[in-house]
Amino acid sequence: MIRFAPLKVAAFLAAVAAAPMAMASPVCTKAPQAKWMTPAQMKGRVAKMGYRDVKVFQVSGSCYEIYAHTKDGKRAEVYFNPVNGAVVQNNVD
Known part of the structure; x- marks a missing residue:
């Protein structure tokens, strides 16, 4: 029979419970979606900011999120206030 130390089990469970919070998108706004820019408006703004080759444009929580390239060609994951x-x-590789 395998016996686990209670502290090790508690530490493991705390780490597993915290993992989804680390990957959650930031809070970008508390405004209702009726107040948000349309996706077309936001895509235009993203292009004016210099992001190109947008691979993903999506709603993530209370944000617009993109995966694209910066002006310098670096990969970026960016969350915007909608x-x-x-x-x-702004997470740039």
Whole structure:
């Protein structure tokens, strides 16, 4: 019979419970979707900001999220406030 130390089990369960929170998208707005820019408006703003080769454009929680390339050709995952188009989080490789 295998016996597990209670502290090890508790630490493992805490790590597993925290994992989804680490991957969650940021909070971009509390405004209802009726106040958001349309996807077409946001895509235009994204292009004006210099992002190109947009592979993914989607709603993620309370954000618009894209996967694209920067002006410098670097890969980027960017979260935008869908009401005003501001960058909330920018992850560049």
